[in-house]
Amino acid sequence: MQRVIMHVDMDSYFASVEQQACPVLRGKPIGVTGRPTERSIVVAASREAKRHQVKTGMPVWEARKACPDLILVAGNPERYLSVTKRFVEILKGYAALLEIYSVDEAFLDVTQEAAKHGGPLRMAEEIRRRFREELGECITATIGIASGKTFAKLIGARHKPDGISLLDEEEMAALLESTPVGDVWGIGPRIEARLERVGIRTLKQLGDASETFLKREFGVYGLHLHEIGRGRDSTPLVPYMDVPPPKSVGHSKSLPPDLRDFRVALLILRDLCDKVARRMRRLGYMGRTVHCGFRIGSIGPYCGKQTTLALPSDDGEAIYEACLVVLDKIPTRPEQVSHVGVSVGNLVETDRTSCALLEADQRRERLNRAIAAGEVRNRVGRPVDEPLEGGLVREDGTLLYPIRDGIPSLLADEAIEIGKAEWPVASG
């Protein structure tokens, strides 16, 4: 049975919510910004502003040039999240499998449920009607329906705003022929340029290309591209309750024009490192790969590099020191820096349960004998081959964290399960 995937995309979301909340803004070109100042950027433009070519991410000064009547509105994230919760509640009533892709986008697998509502088109109309009644007349959504996420998003984008469209399988061939690869979700300018170099401009040409060639050029992603070119997309929906773990934690900051000095950037970087470390501790992660970068001048190139720590860390000082190592790798030492950022990746979970020190007695000796005999493995199944100089036993007596070179490792992957072991260190 072919899947029926629905992509719900709220139109000019933040701007529409502002127009809903404040009727005097309706029908007017508005730009939602972080702070309504000239240095800010437009994070969302209303339909009226879009007609004047005001785009998301455009600096305010440029947006004002494009649309002199533009009304700037300070964004209200709590307001948008509150409305998102409400539209997600509505969508939950239509599909068991729902992926919340972003604050204003969601995918629904309605393969089973569509028939009960008289088909996917009727269902989409019902959703749109409920949005209008329960969220407000200004908050509209465009709904694309197809057999996969990529095509649902693609067909929806062609019927914005406030549209509903269903991609029939008979229409697929024509769509593949007419769609430039750059229109497809996930194909950015770099991949588009690489495909262009080998003469692939449309989805059909992508499907006709050799699978081996695409795999060689783009790795596993090449296989996905080939499938898309063939009109097939089996990408699964990630249910909203399965929030994937973060891949990295980062913070960045734009510097005001009067503070664009490299030394000031270093001070800000120090603060950002602490912020990153705090967030990692709150999320329960440590990381090994530290990426640091800055933008030279106000519109200059972005310079960034990364380094790998010997041990994972969630310490702001250690992250900052790694940043200094990274900065040493960058040959440029600009006078003016407009943006600075740091992120930590290669994350591992940490354990925050309180631990007791493993006593230096027979128990440790017994464990070390077992290690020497090759009988001990850590939690992820890797053999433990170095004897322990000490260890921290978790409060519940189930895990032991090795101490090496005087440093206890609280990494979940390196812990040794002692509850089940034949060398019960906890019981003496």
Added chain:
Amino acid sequence: MLYSVNEPIDALVIYRRGAPHPLLHAFRWKDRRYDVTSTHLVHREREGEAACLVYSVNCRDETYVLRYDIERGRWTLEAVESAG
């Protein structure tokens, strides 16, 4: 134009079955009753520990922004937005 008010008010609300929040029917400000003619948006916000509902409503031609502090059961008129 938004005029900040921030004054406590009395509110007349309806708790309709199944509605996500109480419906604001009318409020009294400076000894005058204002009947809500349309509700544009109600959203939830947090003020420290306290959860609030923020109402954007119209009473005839003027838009009013009101805040309901759920914990304390207090209503405040935050702002008046006049089309003129």
